[in-house]
Amino acid sequence: MFKRILIVCVGNICRSPTAECLFRHYLSGSGARIESAGLGALVGKPMDATALAVLRDHGVDGSAHRARQATSGLLREADLVLAMEREHVAQLMRMAPEASGKVMLLDRWGAGQDIPDPYRQQREAFDHVYELIDRAVRGWLPYL
Template structure:
């Protein structure tokens, strides 16, 4: 299972999960947040961006990451360096299984677009899309 992690689990990680599922139909993909807005749907702007690309996360419900998630995951991808550090602090057993989402592109954080302009969601999509292409070739 590939687990995608961000802060609130309403913007970047649900977008990335929907995108990964589209490209790796046979893979188990999940997402969670380190400070999840538990029970919230995907952000409306994130859903607009996905819909513009023929995708959707309309059935997504935000949830907090759990130790069970960590134990189940073969690969954990975080949107920011500080999230990688937080995940390793939460469970040192993740060493070797947790990576920055953009590891194979530019190695930079994918900025949180929450409560920002639609263009920031579109930019996050572009960065996630490029990173997924690189991960696909390595999985």
């Protein structure tokens, strides 16, 4: 069982907090610690309003989220690090080479695709990305 999971994207206001909230929702009561961070985080900012609305429409609350920066320390402390894009995986491995064995693509058990960034796009893009993230998160559940 992975006790500490870190999810990473760029700004830590759309994709990674959505995945964080969904993992928390699906793993509630498991004792797992789910966190998220960004490679270029908008530190201290709440979730993007549209991402937050999409989560809320699916019965998940992300209002407490505040963006934070990914660090090599966070990577080392995590048991599993999940990234939205292949390039994020590569950046994380460069940031903390000693953590490379636990850095993987969020969609590893699906099509293995990058999850696009919906930032500053229309609601439809956020809905699409939510579906991709939800499918990817559900794909991890049997392995956690």
